[in-house]
Amino acid sequence: MTKPLVFTGNRFDRASHLRNDVDWFKQKLEDPSSRFLPMHNLKALIELAGDPCIDWRGASDIKSFLEAGATLVFLGLADFAAHFAIDVSTIENPKKLPNSDWGKFIDVRNISSQLRPGEAGALAQARSLLAWHETHQFCAKCGSKTESAELGYSRKCCNDQCNATHFPRTDPVVIMMVVKGDNCLLGTGHHFPKQQYSALAGFIEPGETIEQGVRREVFEETGVRTGEVTYHSSQPWPYPSSLMIGCFAEALSEEITLEEAELADARWFSKAEVRKMLARSGTSETPRMSPPMAIAHQLAKSWVED
Template sequence: MKHAEQVTFGGSALDRAAELRPEADALRARPDAQAIVLWRGKPLMWEPDAAALVRLPASEPALESARAWIFLGREGEVPVFAADLSNWEPDGDLSDFGAFHDPSRQVHPDLPDDTAFAELRNRMTHLTPRDAELAATAKGVLEWHRSHGFCARCGEKSDIAMAGWQRRCPACGAHHFPRTDPVVIMLITHGNDVLMGRSPGWPEGMYSLLAGFVEPGETLEAAVRREVVEESGIPVGQVRYLASQPWPFPASLMFGCAGEALARDITLDPAELDDALWVSRERMMAAFDGTDPKIKPARAGSIAHFLLRNWLADTLD
Protein backbone atom coordinates (compact mmCIF):
# COMPACT_ATOMS: atom_id res chain seq x y z
CA MET A 1 0.00 0.00 0.00
CA LYS A 2 1.57 3.29 -1.13
CA HIS A 3 0.52 5.31 1.91
CA ALA A 4 0.93 2.56 4.51
CA GLU A 5 3.27 4.37 6.91
CA GLN A 6 1.20 7.55 6.92
CA VAL A 7 -1.10 5.93 9.46
CA THR A 8 -1.06 7.50 12.93
CA PHE A 9 1.88 6.28 15.10
CA GLY A 10 3.78 5.13 11.99
CA GLY A 11 6.47 6.57 9.77
CA SER A 12 8.58 8.92 11.92
CA ALA A 13 11.79 6.86 11.53
CA LEU A 14 12.77 7.27 15.18
CA ASP A 15 16.32 6.07 15.87
CA ARG A 16 15.64 3.71 18.77
CA ALA A 17 19.40 3.18 19.29
CA ALA A 18 18.92 -0.20 20.96
CA GLU A 19 22.67 -0.64 21.17
CA LEU A 20 22.79 2.25 23.68
CA ARG A 21 20.26 0.78 26.12
CA PRO A 22 22.98 -0.66 28.40
CA GLU A 23 24.34 2.90 28.70
CA ALA A 24 21.00 4.52 29.55
CA ASP A 25 21.98 5.81 33.00
CA ALA A 26 24.95 7.69 31.57
CA LEU A 27 22.82 9.02 28.72
CA ARG A 28 20.18 10.30 31.13
CA ALA A 29 22.86 12.17 33.05
CA ARG A 30 23.89 14.14 29.98
CA PRO A 31 22.89 17.84 30.10
CA ASP A 32 21.12 17.61 26.74
CA ALA A 33 19.00 14.54 27.63
CA GLN A 34 15.27 15.10 27.26
CA ALA A 35 12.20 13.41 28.67
CA ILE A 36 8.56 13.12 27.75
CA VAL A 37 6.35 12.55 30.77
CA LEU A 38 3.35 10.27 31.28
CA TRP A 39 0.84 9.90 34.08
CA ARG A 40 -1.17 6.66 34.02
CA GLY A 41 -0.80 6.45 30.25
CA LYS A 42 -1.63 10.09 29.56
CA PRO A 43 1.25 12.10 28.05
CA LEU A 44 2.13 15.61 29.15
CA MET A 45 1.14 18.07 26.41
CA TRP A 46 1.25 21.79 25.89
CA GLU A 47 -1.92 23.71 26.65
CA PRO A 48 -4.40 24.97 25.65
CA ASP A 49 -4.75 22.80 22.53
CA ALA A 50 -2.64 19.85 23.75
CA ALA A 51 -1.29 19.43 20.23
CA ALA A 52 2.36 18.71 21.03
CA LEU A 53 4.30 16.63 23.51
CA VAL A 54 6.20 18.45 26.21
CA ARG A 55 9.93 17.71 26.25
CA LEU A 56 11.62 18.52 29.54
CA PRO A 57 15.26 18.24 30.56
CA ALA A 58 15.79 14.80 32.04
CA SER A 59 17.29 16.61 35.04
CA GLU A 60 13.97 18.39 35.78
CA PRO A 61 13.55 18.21 39.60
CA ALA A 62 9.88 17.23 39.34
CA LEU A 63 10.94 14.03 37.57
CA GLU A 64 13.02 12.76 40.49
CA SER A 65 9.92 10.93 41.75
CA ALA A 66 9.41 9.05 38.44
CA ARG A 67 8.83 5.38 39.14
CA ALA A 68 10.21 4.25 35.77
CA TRP A 69 12.42 5.59 32.99
CA ILE A 70 12.39 4.24 29.43
CA PHE A 71 15.07 5.08 26.89
CA LEU A 72 13.10 5.75 23.71
CA GLY A 73 15.95 6.58 21.35
CA ARG A 74 17.80 9.53 19.84
CA GLU A 75 16.67 12.63 18.00
CA GLY A 76 19.90 13.52 16.21
CA GLU A 77 22.39 13.08 19.02
CA VAL A 78 19.92 13.95 21.79
CA PRO A 79 18.83 11.01 23.99
CA VAL A 80 15.09 10.95 24.66
CA PHE A 81 13.47 9.17 27.61
CA ALA A 82 9.99 8.60 28.96
CA ALA A 83 9.41 9.30 32.64
CA ASP A 84 6.45 7.76 34.46
CA LEU A 85 4.85 9.96 37.13
CA SER A 86 1.93 7.63 37.79
CA ASN A 87 2.57 7.66 41.55
CA TRP A 88 1.41 11.28 41.68
CA GLU A 89 -2.14 11.71 43.04
CA PRO A 90 -3.87 14.71 41.44
CA ASP A 91 -6.52 16.80 43.12
CA GLY A 92 -9.99 17.01 41.64
CA ASP A 93 -12.57 14.76 40.06
CA LEU A 94 -11.21 11.67 38.27
CA SER A 95 -14.60 10.23 37.29
CA ASP A 96 -13.85 10.69 33.57
CA PHE A 97 -10.44 9.01 33.78
CA GLY A 98 -10.42 5.88 31.63
CA ALA A 99 -13.69 6.72 29.86
CA PHE A 100 -14.05 6.03 26.13
CA HIS A 101 -13.67 9.76 25.51
CA ASP A 102 -11.72 11.02 28.51
CA PRO A 103 -11.85 14.84 28.30
CA SER A 104 -10.14 15.41 31.64
CA ARG A 105 -6.73 17.00 32.00
CA GLN A 106 -4.49 16.72 35.03
CA VAL A 107 -2.23 19.65 35.89
CA HIS A 108 0.88 18.80 37.91
CA PRO A 109 1.80 21.62 40.32
CA ASP A 110 5.55 21.20 39.78
CA LEU A 111 5.51 21.15 35.98
CA PRO A 112 5.19 24.17 33.64
CA ASP A 113 1.91 26.06 34.05
CA ASP A 114 0.89 25.71 30.40
CA THR A 115 1.04 21.89 30.40
CA ALA A 116 -1.36 19.10 31.32
CA PHE A 117 -1.70 15.34 31.04
CA ALA A 118 -4.25 14.58 28.29
CA GLU A 119 -5.74 11.40 26.81
CA LEU A 120 -3.66 10.29 23.81
CA ARG A 121 -6.64 8.96 21.84
CA ASN A 122 -8.21 12.42 21.85
CA ARG A 123 -5.04 14.17 20.65
CA MET A 124 -3.25 11.65 18.41
CA THR A 125 -4.35 13.24 15.13
CA HIS A 126 -2.88 16.61 16.19
CA LEU A 127 0.62 15.28 16.91
CA THR A 128 3.54 15.23 14.53
CA PRO A 129 4.58 11.74 13.40
CA ARG A 130 7.58 11.89 15.75
CA ASP A 131 5.55 12.97 18.76
CA ALA A 132 2.97 10.30 17.99
CA GLU A 133 5.59 7.54 17.79
CA LEU A 134 7.27 8.65 21.00
CA ALA A 135 3.96 8.79 22.86
CA ALA A 136 2.77 5.43 21.55
CA THR A 137 6.07 3.74 22.38
CA ALA A 138 6.23 5.18 25.87
CA LYS A 139 2.61 4.39 26.66
CA GLY A 140 2.91 0.82 25.38
CA VAL A 141 6.10 -0.02 27.28
CA LEU A 142 4.98 1.62 30.51
CA GLU A 143 1.64 -0.18 30.40
CA TRP A 144 3.51 -3.46 29.98
CA HIS A 145 5.61 -2.73 33.06
CA ARG A 146 2.47 -1.82 35.03
CA SER A 147 0.76 -5.12 34.23
CA HIS A 148 3.79 -7.46 34.19
CA GLY A 149 5.55 -6.78 37.48
CA PHE A 150 5.96 -10.45 38.39
CA CYS A 151 7.92 -13.22 36.74
CA ALA A 152 5.78 -15.43 34.49
CA ARG A 153 8.07 -18.39 35.23
CA CYS A 154 8.29 -18.40 39.03
CA GLY A 155 5.94 -15.66 40.26
CA GLU A 156 8.54 -13.52 42.02
CA LYS A 157 8.65 -9.75 41.60
CA SER A 158 10.83 -8.81 38.62
CA ASP A 159 13.00 -5.74 38.02
CA ILE A 160 13.17 -3.25 35.16
CA ALA A 161 16.32 -3.71 33.06
CA MET A 162 17.89 -2.65 29.76
CA ALA A 163 16.61 0.93 29.93
CA GLY A 164 13.04 -0.29 30.32
CA TRP A 165 13.05 -2.83 27.49
CA GLN A 166 13.31 -5.91 29.70
CA ARG A 167 12.23 -7.25 33.06
CA ARG A 168 14.58 -9.62 34.84
CA CYS A 169 13.68 -11.98 37.64
CA PRO A 170 16.24 -11.94 40.48
CA ALA A 171 14.91 -15.28 41.75
CA CYS A 172 15.10 -17.53 38.69
CA GLY A 173 17.02 -15.38 36.21
CA ALA A 174 14.28 -15.27 33.57
CA HIS A 175 14.20 -12.37 31.10
CA HIS A 176 10.87 -10.93 29.91
CA PHE A 177 10.27 -8.54 27.02
CA PRO A 178 7.50 -6.03 26.19
CA ARG A 179 4.41 -7.73 24.84
CA THR A 180 2.62 -6.84 21.62
CA ASP A 181 -0.66 -8.53 20.71
CA PRO A 182 -1.24 -9.06 16.96
CA VAL A 183 -4.71 -8.00 15.83
CA VAL A 184 -6.23 -8.18 12.36
CA ILE A 185 -8.60 -5.43 11.26
CA MET A 186 -10.45 -6.05 8.04
CA LEU A 187 -11.76 -3.97 5.16
CA ILE A 188 -14.24 -6.56 3.89
CA THR A 189 -15.94 -5.54 0.67
CA HIS A 190 -18.62 -6.94 -1.59
CA GLY A 191 -18.96 -4.94 -4.78
CA ASN A 192 -19.50 -1.30 -3.82
CA ASP A 193 -20.12 -2.02 -0.13
CA VAL A 194 -17.96 -2.43 2.97
CA LEU A 195 -18.81 -4.46 6.07
CA MET A 196 -19.07 -2.38 9.26
CA GLY A 197 -19.84 -3.31 12.85
CA ARG A 198 -20.21 -1.80 16.29
CA SER A 199 -19.12 -3.28 19.61
CA PRO A 200 -21.13 -3.19 22.83
CA GLY A 201 -20.47 -0.06 24.83
CA TRP A 202 -19.41 2.13 21.93
CA PRO A 203 -20.86 5.64 21.61
CA GLU A 204 -24.18 5.74 19.80
CA GLY A 205 -23.78 5.59 16.03
CA MET A 206 -20.07 4.69 16.04
CA TYR A 207 -19.22 1.94 13.53
CA SER A 208 -15.86 0.54 12.49
CA LEU A 209 -14.23 -2.29 10.61
CA LEU A 210 -14.35 -5.76 12.15
CA ALA A 211 -11.24 -6.79 14.10
CA GLY A 212 -9.93 -9.57 16.29
CA PHE A 213 -6.84 -11.12 17.87
CA VAL A 214 -4.62 -13.50 15.94
CA GLU A 215 -4.49 -16.90 17.64
CA PRO A 216 -1.37 -19.06 18.08
CA GLY A 217 -0.54 -21.09 14.98
CA GLU A 218 -2.65 -18.85 12.75
CA THR A 219 -1.72 -16.77 9.70
CA LEU A 220 -3.04 -13.25 9.25
CA GLU A 221 -5.18 -14.45 6.35
CA ALA A 222 -6.69 -17.26 8.41
CA ALA A 223 -7.37 -14.90 11.30
CA VAL A 224 -9.22 -12.52 8.98
CA ARG A 225 -11.47 -15.28 7.66
CA ARG A 226 -12.11 -16.77 11.12
CA GLU A 227 -12.91 -13.48 12.84
CA VAL A 228 -15.27 -12.27 10.12
CA VAL A 229 -17.25 -15.49 9.96
CA GLU A 230 -17.39 -15.73 13.77
CA GLU A 231 -18.69 -12.20 14.23
CA SER A 232 -20.89 -11.75 11.18
CA GLY A 233 -21.33 -15.13 9.49
CA ILE A 234 -19.78 -13.73 6.29
CA PRO A 235 -17.36 -16.11 4.48
CA VAL A 236 -14.26 -14.40 3.07
CA GLY A 237 -12.20 -15.43 0.07
CA GLN A 238 -9.04 -13.62 -1.03
CA VAL A 239 -7.21 -11.67 1.69
CA ARG A 240 -4.28 -9.27 1.32
CA TYR A 241 -2.22 -7.22 3.73
CA LEU A 242 -2.41 -3.41 3.49
CA ALA A 243 -0.78 -1.61 6.43
CA SER A 244 -0.03 -1.85 10.15
CA GLN A 245 -0.42 0.41 13.15
CA PRO A 246 0.93 0.24 16.70
CA TRP A 247 -2.10 0.71 18.97
CA PRO A 248 -1.02 1.18 22.59
CA PHE A 249 -4.51 0.79 24.10
CA PRO A 250 -3.05 -1.17 25.74
CA ALA A 251 -0.62 -3.24 23.61
CA SER A 252 -1.69 -4.17 20.09
CA LEU A 253 -0.17 -4.16 16.63
CA MET A 254 -3.02 -3.78 14.16
CA PHE A 255 -2.62 -5.55 10.81
CA GLY A 256 -4.89 -3.88 8.29
CA CYS A 257 -6.09 -6.32 5.63
CA ALA A 258 -8.51 -6.28 2.72
CA GLY A 259 -10.80 -9.24 2.07
CA GLU A 260 -13.44 -10.15 -0.48
CA ALA A 261 -16.76 -11.38 0.90
CA LEU A 262 -18.23 -14.48 -0.72
CA ALA A 263 -21.77 -13.75 0.50
CA ARG A 264 -23.83 -10.87 1.95
CA ASP A 265 -26.21 -12.41 4.48
CA ILE A 266 -25.19 -11.34 8.00
CA THR A 267 -25.62 -13.66 10.97
CA LEU A 268 -24.68 -11.55 13.96
CA ASP A 269 -22.88 -12.90 17.03
CA PRO A 270 -24.44 -10.73 19.77
CA ALA A 271 -21.63 -11.57 22.18
CA GLU A 272 -19.19 -9.84 19.82
CA LEU A 273 -21.20 -7.12 18.08
CA ASP A 274 -24.25 -4.98 18.72
CA ASP A 275 -24.79 -4.54 15.00
CA ALA A 276 -23.22 -5.17 11.59
CA LEU A 277 -24.27 -3.86 8.20
CA TRP A 278 -23.15 -3.28 4.64
CA VAL A 279 -22.38 0.35 3.83
CA SER A 280 -22.05 1.70 0.31
CA ARG A 281 -19.27 4.08 -0.74
CA GLU A 282 -21.81 6.84 -1.11
CA ARG A 283 -23.17 6.34 2.38
CA MET A 284 -19.68 6.07 3.86
CA MET A 285 -18.80 9.39 2.24
CA ALA A 286 -21.86 10.89 3.93
CA ALA A 287 -20.73 9.39 7.26
CA PHE A 288 -17.29 10.97 6.85
CA ASP A 289 -19.02 14.28 6.04
CA GLY A 290 -21.15 13.96 9.16
CA THR A 291 -24.42 13.94 7.20
CA ASP A 292 -25.49 10.29 7.62
CA PRO A 293 -28.34 10.12 10.18
CA LYS A 294 -27.16 6.84 11.75
CA ILE A 295 -23.48 6.11 11.14
CA LYS A 296 -20.52 7.90 12.61
CA PRO A 297 -17.15 6.96 11.08
CA ALA A 298 -14.38 5.12 12.87
CA ARG A 299 -12.30 7.20 15.26
CA ALA A 300 -9.98 9.61 13.46
CA GLY A 301 -6.38 8.42 13.86
CA SER A 302 -7.30 4.74 13.95
CA ILE A 303 -6.21 2.38 11.19
CA ALA A 304 -9.90 1.70 10.48
CA HIS A 305 -10.42 5.37 9.65
CA PHE A 306 -7.21 5.34 7.58
CA LEU A 307 -8.23 2.28 5.55
CA LEU A 308 -11.75 3.55 4.94
CA ARG A 309 -10.46 6.93 3.82
CA ASN A 310 -8.09 5.29 1.35
CA TRP A 311 -10.86 2.96 0.15
CA LEU A 312 -13.04 5.97 -0.58
CA ALA A 313 -10.15 7.67 -2.39
CA ASP A 314 -9.31 4.46 -4.30
CA THR A 315 -5.72 4.58 -3.02
CA LEU A 316 -5.43 1.18 -1.33
CA ASP A 317 -2.88 -0.01 -3.91
Protein backbone atom coordinates (compact mmCIF):
# COMPACT_ATOMS: atom_id res chain seq x y z
CA MET A 1 0.00 0.00 0.00
CA THR A 2 1.36 3.44 -0.91
CA LYS A 3 -0.33 5.06 2.11
CA PRO A 4 -1.90 3.75 5.32
CA LEU A 5 -5.23 2.02 4.95
CA VAL A 6 -8.14 4.37 5.72
CA PHE A 7 -8.67 4.87 9.48
CA THR A 8 -5.29 3.30 10.38
CA GLY A 9 -3.22 6.51 10.39
CA ASN A 10 -4.22 7.91 13.79
CA ARG A 11 -1.23 9.85 15.13
CA PHE A 12 -2.55 11.07 18.49
CA ASP A 13 -0.72 10.41 21.72
CA ARG A 14 -3.80 9.38 23.71
CA ALA A 15 -2.09 10.45 26.97
CA SER A 16 -4.28 8.28 29.18
CA HIS A 17 -2.41 9.53 32.26
CA LEU A 18 -4.08 12.93 31.81
CA ARG A 19 -7.68 11.75 31.68
CA ASN A 20 -8.27 12.22 35.41
CA ASP A 21 -6.28 15.45 35.74
CA VAL A 22 -9.07 17.98 36.31
CA ASP A 23 -6.75 20.99 36.47
CA TRP A 24 -5.06 20.07 33.18
CA PHE A 25 -8.46 19.61 31.53
CA LYS A 26 -9.75 22.99 32.71
CA GLN A 27 -6.58 24.65 31.45
CA LYS A 28 -6.93 23.03 28.00
CA LEU A 29 -10.54 24.18 27.69
CA GLU A 30 -9.24 27.76 27.85
CA ASP A 31 -6.03 27.18 25.89
CA PRO A 32 -6.13 28.94 22.49
CA SER A 33 -4.02 26.14 21.01
CA SER A 34 -6.59 23.42 21.84
CA ARG A 35 -8.50 22.09 18.87
CA PHE A 36 -12.08 20.78 18.82
CA LEU A 37 -13.80 18.61 16.22
CA PRO A 38 -17.57 19.30 16.20
CA MET A 39 -19.75 16.36 15.18
CA HIS A 40 -23.48 16.55 14.41
CA ASN A 41 -25.37 13.24 14.53
CA LEU A 42 -21.97 11.53 14.03
CA LYS A 43 -21.19 13.62 10.93
CA ALA A 44 -17.88 15.48 11.10
CA LEU A 45 -17.29 19.18 10.44
CA ILE A 46 -15.20 19.33 7.26
CA GLU A 47 -13.58 22.29 5.54
CA LEU A 48 -14.13 21.95 1.79
CA ALA A 49 -12.19 24.97 0.54
CA GLY A 50 -9.21 23.37 -1.20
CA ASP A 51 -8.35 19.82 -0.19
CA PRO A 52 -10.95 18.48 2.29
CA CYS A 53 -9.77 18.51 5.90
CA ILE A 54 -11.21 18.49 9.40
CA ASP A 55 -12.48 21.94 10.38
CA TRP A 56 -10.90 22.05 13.82
CA ARG A 57 -12.38 24.84 15.94
CA GLY A 58 -11.06 26.85 18.87
CA ALA A 59 -12.32 26.90 22.46
CA SER A 60 -14.47 30.01 21.93
CA ASP A 61 -16.42 28.27 19.14
CA ILE A 62 -17.61 25.41 21.33
CA LYS A 63 -18.07 27.20 24.65
CA SER A 64 -21.87 27.43 24.37
CA PHE A 65 -22.12 23.69 23.68
CA LEU A 66 -20.04 22.83 26.73
CA GLU A 67 -22.23 25.07 28.86
CA ALA A 68 -25.25 23.17 27.53
CA GLY A 69 -23.72 19.86 28.61
CA ALA A 70 -22.54 18.56 25.22
CA THR A 71 -20.56 15.32 25.28
CA LEU A 72 -16.83 16.00 24.96
CA VAL A 73 -14.12 13.38 24.45
CA PHE A 74 -10.36 13.80 24.54
CA LEU A 75 -8.72 12.43 21.39
CA GLY A 76 -5.08 13.04 22.25
CA LEU A 77 -2.04 15.25 21.82
CA ALA A 78 -0.52 16.23 18.47
CA ASP A 79 1.46 19.23 17.25
CA PHE A 80 1.85 20.43 20.86
CA ALA A 81 -1.92 20.83 21.21
CA ALA A 82 -4.76 18.93 22.88
CA HIS A 83 -7.44 17.67 20.47
CA PHE A 84 -11.03 16.90 21.40
CA ALA A 85 -14.29 15.87 19.71
CA ILE A 86 -17.60 17.40 20.79
CA ASP A 87 -21.18 16.40 20.00
CA VAL A 88 -23.03 19.50 18.74
CA SER A 89 -26.19 17.62 17.76
CA THR A 90 -28.24 20.14 19.74
CA ILE A 91 -28.13 22.32 16.61
CA GLU A 92 -31.48 21.39 15.09
CA ASN A 93 -30.43 22.57 11.64
CA PRO A 94 -26.71 21.93 11.03
CA LYS A 95 -26.78 24.62 8.32
CA LYS A 96 -27.37 27.21 11.05
CA LEU A 97 -23.92 27.16 12.56
CA PRO A 98 -22.58 29.48 15.27
CA ASN A 99 -20.22 31.21 12.82
CA SER A 100 -20.50 31.68 9.09
CA ASP A 101 -16.95 30.39 8.55
CA TRP A 102 -17.74 26.89 9.81
CA GLY A 103 -17.42 24.10 7.25
CA LYS A 104 -20.01 21.43 6.48
CA PHE A 105 -21.06 18.33 8.41
CA ILE A 106 -20.34 15.28 6.24
CA ASP A 107 -20.81 11.56 6.80
CA VAL A 108 -17.52 10.00 7.90
CA ARG A 109 -17.82 7.12 5.44
CA ASN A 110 -18.20 9.51 2.51
CA ILE A 111 -15.28 11.82 3.30
CA SER A 112 -12.66 9.71 5.10
CA SER A 113 -10.90 8.39 1.99
CA GLN A 114 -10.32 11.99 0.81
CA LEU A 115 -8.58 13.05 4.02
CA ARG A 116 -4.98 12.70 5.13
CA PRO A 117 -4.41 9.40 7.00
CA GLY A 118 -4.03 11.11 10.37
CA GLU A 119 -7.32 12.96 10.00
CA ALA A 120 -9.22 9.85 8.87
CA GLY A 121 -7.84 8.07 11.95
CA ALA A 122 -9.08 10.94 14.13
CA LEU A 123 -12.56 10.58 12.63
CA ALA A 124 -12.60 6.85 13.40
CA GLN A 125 -11.70 7.53 17.03
CA ALA A 126 -14.16 10.43 17.43
CA ARG A 127 -17.09 8.72 15.73
CA SER A 128 -16.67 5.48 17.67
CA LEU A 129 -16.47 7.22 21.04
CA LEU A 130 -19.39 9.58 20.46
CA ALA A 131 -21.55 6.74 19.11
CA TRP A 132 -20.80 4.77 22.29
CA HIS A 133 -21.78 7.69 24.53
CA GLU A 134 -25.00 8.13 22.55
CA THR A 135 -26.08 4.53 23.21
CA HIS A 136 -24.89 4.17 26.81
CA GLN A 137 -26.85 6.86 28.61
CA PHE A 138 -28.15 4.30 31.10
CA CYS A 139 -26.41 1.78 33.32
CA ALA A 140 -26.53 -1.79 32.03
CA LYS A 141 -26.44 -3.05 35.62
CA CYS A 142 -29.24 -1.06 37.33
CA GLY A 143 -30.82 1.11 34.62
CA SER A 144 -29.93 4.45 36.21
CA LYS A 145 -28.55 7.40 34.29
CA THR A 146 -24.82 7.46 33.57
CA GLU A 147 -22.41 10.38 33.14
CA SER A 148 -19.21 10.75 31.17
CA ALA A 149 -15.91 10.28 33.03
CA GLU A 150 -12.17 10.12 32.26
CA LEU A 151 -12.55 12.69 29.46
CA GLY A 152 -14.93 10.43 27.59
CA TYR A 153 -13.26 7.03 28.11
CA SER A 154 -15.78 5.71 30.61
CA ARG A 155 -19.28 6.35 31.94
CA LYS A 156 -20.17 6.25 35.62
CA CYS A 157 -23.52 5.16 37.01
CA CYS A 158 -25.20 8.05 38.84
CA ASN A 159 -26.83 5.69 41.35
CA ASP A 160 -24.65 5.71 44.49
CA GLN A 161 -25.94 2.26 45.40
CA CYS A 162 -24.63 0.89 42.10
CA ASN A 163 -21.73 3.14 41.09
CA ALA A 164 -20.81 0.85 38.16
CA THR A 165 -18.25 2.02 35.63
CA HIS A 166 -18.71 1.25 31.94
CA PHE A 167 -16.03 1.39 29.25
CA PRO A 168 -16.18 1.70 25.44
CA ARG A 169 -16.01 -1.59 23.59
CA THR A 170 -14.52 -2.50 20.21
CA ASP A 171 -16.12 -5.44 18.38
CA PRO A 172 -13.55 -7.77 16.71
CA VAL A 173 -14.53 -8.82 13.19
CA VAL A 174 -12.63 -11.36 11.10
CA ILE A 175 -12.51 -10.66 7.36
CA MET A 176 -10.81 -13.31 5.29
CA MET A 177 -9.64 -14.12 1.80
CA VAL A 178 -10.32 -17.82 1.39
CA VAL A 179 -7.87 -19.21 -1.15
CA LYS A 180 -7.23 -22.52 -2.88
CA GLY A 181 -4.43 -22.52 -5.42
CA ASP A 182 -5.01 -19.66 -7.86
CA ASN A 183 -8.64 -19.19 -6.87
CA CYS A 184 -10.30 -17.27 -4.05
CA LEU A 185 -13.77 -17.33 -2.54
CA LEU A 186 -15.71 -14.03 -2.49
CA GLY A 187 -19.27 -13.20 -1.56
CA THR A 188 -21.82 -10.44 -2.01
CA GLY A 189 -24.42 -9.33 0.54
CA HIS A 190 -28.09 -8.68 -0.05
CA HIS A 191 -27.56 -4.94 0.36
CA PHE A 192 -24.29 -4.66 -1.58
CA PRO A 193 -24.15 -2.58 -4.77
CA LYS A 194 -24.94 -4.74 -7.79
CA GLN A 195 -22.07 -7.10 -8.75
CA GLN A 196 -19.81 -5.90 -5.91
CA TYR A 197 -17.99 -8.77 -4.21
CA SER A 198 -15.91 -8.81 -1.06
CA ALA A 199 -14.05 -11.08 1.33
CA LEU A 200 -16.22 -13.03 3.75
CA ALA A 201 -16.52 -11.53 7.23
CA GLY A 202 -18.17 -11.99 10.60
CA PHE A 203 -17.99 -11.13 14.29
CA ILE A 204 -15.81 -13.17 16.63
CA GLU A 205 -17.92 -14.80 19.32
CA PRO A 206 -17.11 -14.99 23.06
CA GLY A 207 -14.46 -17.56 23.89
CA GLU A 208 -13.31 -17.84 20.27
CA THR A 209 -9.84 -17.35 18.77
CA ILE A 210 -9.30 -15.46 15.52
CA GLU A 211 -8.59 -18.75 13.74
CA GLN A 212 -11.73 -20.39 15.08
CA GLY A 213 -13.82 -17.38 14.12
CA VAL A 214 -12.48 -17.46 10.55
CA ARG A 215 -13.21 -21.16 10.10
CA ARG A 216 -16.67 -20.96 11.66
CA GLU A 217 -17.79 -17.93 9.63
CA VAL A 218 -16.59 -19.33 6.30
CA PHE A 219 -18.34 -22.65 6.94
CA GLU A 220 -21.56 -21.00 8.18
CA GLU A 221 -21.83 -18.75 5.14
CA THR A 222 -20.61 -21.04 2.35
CA GLY A 223 -20.17 -24.59 3.68
CA VAL A 224 -16.47 -24.46 2.71
CA ARG A 225 -14.02 -25.99 5.19
CA THR A 226 -10.77 -24.12 5.89
CA GLY A 227 -7.49 -25.05 7.55
CA GLU A 228 -4.48 -22.78 8.05
CA VAL A 229 -5.28 -19.16 8.91
CA THR A 230 -2.68 -16.38 8.68
CA TYR A 231 -2.98 -12.77 9.82
CA HIS A 232 -2.48 -9.95 7.30
CA SER A 233 -3.46 -6.57 8.80
CA SER A 234 -6.20 -4.78 10.71
CA GLN A 235 -8.39 -1.71 10.26
CA PRO A 236 -10.56 0.27 12.69
CA TRP A 237 -14.08 0.49 11.27
CA PRO A 238 -16.21 3.09 13.13
CA TYR A 239 -19.70 1.83 12.17
CA PRO A 240 -20.21 1.94 15.04
CA SER A 241 -16.97 0.57 16.53
CA SER A 242 -15.35 -2.53 15.05
CA LEU A 243 -11.81 -3.73 14.43
CA MET A 244 -11.53 -5.56 11.13
CA ILE A 245 -8.93 -8.34 11.44
CA GLY A 246 -7.75 -9.24 7.95
CA CYS A 247 -6.67 -12.84 7.35
CA PHE A 248 -5.98 -15.43 4.67
CA ALA A 249 -7.51 -18.89 5.04
CA GLU A 250 -6.57 -22.02 3.11
CA ALA A 251 -9.62 -23.84 1.77
CA LEU A 252 -9.87 -27.60 2.32
CA SER A 253 -12.97 -28.00 0.16
CA GLU A 254 -14.52 -26.22 -2.82
CA GLU A 255 -18.21 -27.02 -2.96
CA ILE A 256 -20.35 -24.04 -1.94
CA THR A 257 -23.52 -24.41 0.10
CA LEU A 258 -24.80 -20.85 0.32
CA GLU A 259 -26.40 -19.56 3.50
CA GLU A 260 -29.00 -17.36 1.82
CA ALA A 261 -29.85 -15.46 4.99
CA GLU A 262 -26.25 -14.20 5.07
CA LEU A 263 -25.21 -13.87 1.42
CA ALA A 264 -26.85 -13.21 -1.92
CA ASP A 265 -24.08 -15.07 -3.75
CA ALA A 266 -20.64 -16.61 -3.27
CA ARG A 267 -18.27 -17.71 -6.02
CA TRP A 268 -14.74 -18.81 -6.72
CA PHE A 269 -12.71 -16.29 -8.74
CA SER A 270 -9.33 -16.73 -10.42
CA LYS A 271 -6.43 -14.33 -9.91
CA ALA A 272 -6.94 -12.99 -13.43
CA GLU A 273 -10.59 -12.24 -12.65
CA VAL A 274 -9.74 -10.55 -9.36
CA ARG A 275 -7.16 -8.33 -11.06
CA LYS A 276 -9.90 -7.09 -13.38
CA MET A 277 -12.28 -6.64 -10.44
CA LEU A 278 -9.71 -4.54 -8.59
CA ALA A 279 -9.30 -2.33 -11.63
CA ARG A 280 -13.10 -2.10 -11.96
CA SER A 281 -12.80 -2.80 -15.66
CA GLY A 282 -15.86 -3.25 -17.83
CA THR A 283 -19.39 -2.08 -17.21
CA SER A 284 -21.45 -1.92 -14.04
CA GLU A 285 -22.56 -5.46 -14.84
CA THR A 286 -18.99 -6.70 -14.43
CA PRO A 287 -18.15 -8.20 -10.99
CA ARG A 288 -15.91 -5.83 -9.02
CA MET A 289 -14.22 -5.68 -5.62
CA SER A 290 -15.19 -3.48 -2.72
CA PRO A 291 -13.50 -0.02 -2.84
CA PRO A 292 -9.86 0.62 -1.85
CA MET A 293 -10.81 2.07 1.55
CA ALA A 294 -11.98 -1.40 2.65
CA ILE A 295 -9.49 -3.95 3.98
CA ALA A 296 -11.09 -6.57 1.69
CA HIS A 297 -9.74 -4.64 -1.30
CA GLN A 298 -6.24 -4.66 0.20
CA LEU A 299 -6.41 -8.37 0.97
CA ALA A 300 -7.34 -9.08 -2.64
CA LYS A 301 -4.60 -6.80 -3.91
CA SER A 302 -2.01 -8.52 -1.73
CA TRP A 303 -3.15 -11.93 -2.95
CA VAL A 304 -2.97 -11.18 -6.69
CA GLU A 305 0.46 -9.55 -6.28
CA ASP A 306 1.90 -12.50 -4.38
